[in-house]
Amino acid sequence: MKWKQHESEDAILEPGLHEGDGVVTRRRFFEGASNLPVRIEVWELPPGASEGSHVHDGDDTLEEFYYFIAGRGVMWLDGEEQAVAAGDAVLAPPGVDHGFRCVGDDTLKLVIAWGKPST
Numbered sequence: 001m002k003w004k005q006h007e008s009e010d011a012i013l014e015p016g017l018h019e020g021d022g023v024v025t026r027r028r029f030f031e032g033a034s035n036l037p038v039r040i041e042v043w044e045l046p047p048g049a050s051e052g053s054h055v056h057d058g059d060d061t062l063e064e065f066y067y068f069i070a071g072r073g074v075m076w077l078d079g080e081e082q083a084v085a086a087g088d089a090v091l092a093p094p095g096v097d098h099g100f101r102c103v104g105d106d107t108l109k110l111v112i113a114w115g116k117p118s119t
Contacts, residue, residue, distance in 0.1 A: 002033060005029055010027065010031055011025055011026065011027045017051050018053065018099060020050035020051045020052035020099065020101075021048060021052075022045065023046070025044040025045075027042040028041050037116065038113050038114060039113065039114055040111065040113045041111070041112050042110070044108070045071075045101075045108040046102065046107055047104060047106070047107075048102060051101075053076065055096065056092075057094055057095040061117065062115065062116060062117075063091070063115065063117040064092040065089065065113045065114070066084075066089065066092070066110055066111075066112050067088075067089045067110060067112075067113075068085060068086055068088045068090075070086050070106065071085070071104050071107050072085045073085070073101055073102050073104070075100035076098060076099055076100070077096055077097070078096050078097055078098075079097070094117055
């Protein structure tokens with residue numbers, strides 16, 4: 001079993017993620033090896049790129065946690081926009097419309113964790 005992984009090992013390019021603009025680089029960790037009830041990735045968005053608005057509910061109910069580690073962005077939750085930057089964390093509960101965009105001149109880099117909420 002693989003116990004250590006570098007973020008460069010399992011990167012995928014995701015154009016138009018949730019009908020957003022540009023390309024999001026998704027760096028996956030321990031794909032298919034971890035038994036944790038959450039997924040964790042590092043994402044990078046170049047200036048102007050976005051994760052489009054979306055909702056996780058019904059059979060696809062998820063809760064997402066975003067932790068921004070570099071760059072500047074704007075994130076929206078239920079129609080309200082807020083500026084985000086390195087050190088900010090945002091929780092997107094199930095059923096809440098959300099997404100974000102890189103608005104700075106540098107790459108927006110973040111850690112995202114998601115999973116099915118416990119009931």
